[in-house]
Amino acid sequence: MAKRVLTTESGAPVADNQNSATAGVGGPILLQDQHLLEKLARFNRERIPERVVHARGSGAYGYFEVTDDVTGFTSADFLSSVGKRTETFLRFSTVADSLGGADAVRDPRGFALKFYTDEGNYDLVGNNTPVFFIKDPIKFPDFIHSQKRDPFTGKQEPDNVWDFWAHAPEATHQVTWLMGDRGIPASYRHMNGYGSHTYQWTNAEGEAFFVKYHFKTNQGVRSLSADQAAELVGKDANSHQTDLLQAIERGVNPSWTLHVQVMPAADAADYRFNPFDLTKVWPHSDYPLQRVGRLVLDRNPDNVFAEVEQAAFSPNNFVPGIGPSPDKMLQGRLFAYADAHRYRLGVNHTHLPVNAPRTAVVDNYGRDGLHATRNGSRHDKNYEPNSYAGPAQTDAALAAPLAIHGWTGTHEAPAHTKDDDFFQAGELFRLMSEDEKGRLVANIAGGLSQVTRDDVIEKNLAHFHAADADYGKRVEEAVRALRED
Numbered sequence: 026m027a028k029r030v031l032t033t034e035s036g037a038p039v040a041d042n043q044n045s046a047t048a049g050v051g052g053p054i055l056l057q058d059q060h061l062l063e064k065l066a067r068f069n070r071e072r073i074p075e076r077v078v079h080a081r082g083s084g085a086y087g088y089f090e091v092t093d094d095v096t097g098f099t100s101a102d103f104l105s106s107v108g109k110r111t112e113t114f115l116r117f118s119t120v121a122d123s124l125g126g127a128d129a130v131r132d133p134r135g136f137a138l139k140f141y142t143d144e145g146n147y148d149l150v151g152n153n154t155p156v157f158f159i160k161d162p163i164k165f166p167d168f169i170h171s172q173k174r175d176p177f178t179g180k181q182e183p184d185n186v187w188d189f190w191a192h193a194p195e196a197t198h199q200v201t202w203l204m205g206d207r208g209i210p211a212s213y214r215h216m217n218g219y220g221s222h223t224y225q226w227t228n229a230e231g232e233a234f235f236v237k238y239h240f241k242t243n244q245g246v247r248s249l250s251a252d253q254a255a256e257l258v259g260k261d262a263n264s265h266q267t268d269l270l271q272a273i274e275r276g277v278n279p280s281w282t283l284h285v286q287v288m289p290a291a292d293a294a295d296y297r298f299n300p301f302d303l304t305k306v307w308p309h310s311d312y313p314l315q316r317v318g319r320l321v322l323d324r325n326p327d328n329v330f331a332e333v334e335q336a337a338f339s340p341n342n343f344v345p346g347i348g349p350s351p352d353k354m355l356q357g358r359l360f361a362y363a364d365a366h367r368y369r370l371g372v373n374h375t376h377l378p379v380n381a382p383r384t385a386v387v388d389n390y391g392r393d394g395l396h397a398t399r400n401g402s403r404h405d406k407n408y409e410p411n412s413y414a415g416p417a418q419t420d421a422a423l424a425a426p427l428a429i430h431g432w433t434g435t436h437e438a439p440a441h442t443k444d445d446d447f448f449q450a451g452e453l454f455r456l457m458s459e460d461e462k463g464r465l466v467a468n469i470a471g472g473l474s475q476v477t478r479d480d481v482i483e484k485n486l487a488h489f490h491a492a493d494a495d496y497g498k499r500v501e502e503a504v505r506a507l508r509e510d
Contacts, residue, residue: 033060034067073334074369075124078169079135082118083128083213083266084333085273087322089113089140089283095317098234098287099226101346103142104317112141112383115322116336117213117265120152121172121181128265129254131208131468133157133199136218136240137338138320141383148342149238150362153210154203155219156449157303158196160438162357168193183475191484195304197492198450204468205453206461207246209254212268214279215247222340222355223301225348225424226287233290233425235300235350237307239314240281251468270325278323284314290425297443301352305449332379337366348424353438371395388416451493462499470503 031039039060046058054061076082091109103111118135119126134153139146159168171189175182190196202208210216220238227233249257257264272279286307293300300307326332341349341359349355366374372394374380381387392400392407406413438444457465469489476482482504490497 034063076118076365076369078120079118079137080124081122081126081128082116082135082333083269084114084116084326084336085269085322086324086326087113087115087278087320089318089320091318093316093318095285095315096228098228098236098285099346100229101142101147101226101344102144103140103147103344104346113320114139114141114332114336114379115320116333116338117269121169123174127258127262129209129249129257131203131251131254133203134210134213134216137336138218139336139338139380140344141385142344143384144344145385146342146380146382147344147347148338148340149220150338150340150358151218151220151222151238153207153216153218154199155221155237155239155306156199156202157221157354158190158199159193159354160195160302160304161353162361164193165354165357165361183472184477184481187473187476187485188478188481190488191481194446194488194491197447197488198304198453200469200488201450201453201465201492204472205457205465207248208468209249209251210265211247211249213265214244214269214272215242217242217246218281222303222358223350223352224355225290225350225427227346227348227423227425231425233427235288235290235293237286237312239284239286240320241284243280243282243319250464251471269322273322273325278321280319280321282319283317285317286312287315288312296441298441299438299444301350301355302438302444303352303354304446326379331377335370335374335377336379337363337370337374337377339363339366343423345421345423351427373397373399390415447488447491450488451491451496454493454496462496466496466499466503469500470507473500474504474507 031042033039042060045061046055047053048055056062088110089103091104091107094107095104096106103109116135116137118137119128119130119132120135121132122130136151136153138149138151140149159165168189171185172181174180175185190200207216218238218240220236223235223237225233226236261267269279286309288296288300288307298305339359339362340355341363343349349359370377372391373396375387376396376398387399390407390409401407404413406415409415410417454462454465473482473485476485486497486501486504489500
């Protein structure tokens with residue numbers, strides 16, 4: 026086997042990779058040492074801006090296989106026949122902490138899935154919870170700032186966390202999820218994934234349906250208590266990454282079963298609460314789960330930076346048969362996610378192997394910018410329409426059109442009969458066993474009792490009282506007991 030030769034970035038062979046060029050033995054280093062300067066300059070630029078949210082992540086490749094016929098609801102080609110397989114890449118992540126944060130912390134988990142379909146990449150960006158803290162994207166930067174490190178103390182502050190939640194009563198449902206038993210997953214393999222948002226499916230006849238995605242783990246849901254998580258973080262801050270990597274390397278390939286809830290589009294207007302509200306779930310008694318297929322992860326990335334850090338997911342990457350809904354949080358993310366990648370990775374981030382389509386042909390008029398690898402030839406024009414047989418539009422919409430009416434302006438969401446911020450949090454609390462309720466209350470009280478302002482504590486307690494009288498009473502008593510110690 027021929028010996029591999031170390032080269033510079035331009036391909037020239039490197040004569041000495043152990044010693045810098047100097048002016049005589051022991052003399053100062055020479056500016057003409059191209060290899061040294063190139064190594065140091067490249068090293069200085071190895072780090073790209075980390076994600077503001079979902080910075081700490083792990084990922085793996087796999088496939089999605091259709092197990093049930095859903096062609097009555099969507100014309101998406103990758104869902105068109107039982108047995109059809111599509112390559113995928115799934116990135117898991119924590120939300121609030123930085124790239125160097127620990128895995129086993131109380132935080133929602135990102136569940137971002139890329140389908141490399143024959144009609145282009147379809148990105149489904151969700152979490153391990155079916156709901157979220159807010160329902161309008163204009164509040165998202167403020168929410169994240171309240172959960173991240175304080176500008177003065179440099180650490181997450183209970184005063185900030187709970188002060189924002191005190192002023193966001195719609196967060197009560199997600200806070201109940203987060204502080205409950207599923208708030209710290211034992212691993213990425215042992216948690217469910219949800220599309221969280223409401224999406225639109227359109228069938229071949231043009232009929233529209235609204236859907237919610239549920240990926241149910243086939244490994245079983247397993248979670249950690251706060252004490253177990255603290256112990257695990259001390260042993261291995263990368264515990265979730267370690268678990269996922271080692272499981273796939275051993276051939277123990279994790280899998281999830283995808284179900285969807287399907288709502289005929291006509292039901293949305295008169296449903297008892299706003300079906301596009303990200304802080305609420307659709308009861309399964311109204312819209313039962315319908316099985317779609319199976320997601321399997323069977324290959325680890327060869328390079329975490331190239332394939333996990335540079336993986337870019339954008340919920341505006343739809344394929345024919347799937348589109349957005351009027352979910353306001355989704356609408357905001359249609360812009361924000363793609364824009365974040367243009368900032369972090371450059372306008373040509375879709376050229377990177379992990380983000381590039383596998384089988385679909387990319388043919389458009391995007392040109393230039395940093396790292397352009399698909400820039401056309403002398404025969405390709407960079408404008409449209411043209412007389413040179415360039416790519417042209419199909420005139421076939423990806424999804425069904427949605428009717429709109431009314432005046433422009435900053436409106437609150439339309440009121441439905443059960444549109445309040447607390448009833449689903451109360452329903453979730455009442456579904457819990459006594460032991461689960463006890464742990465939930467202890468987790469909430471542990472954080473809320475550290476808040477220094479009485480008015481912030483009182484506002485949060487009012488939310489739990491509004492959700493369920495017993496819920497509020499227990500939290501109030503637990504907070505009082507901890508503050509009196």
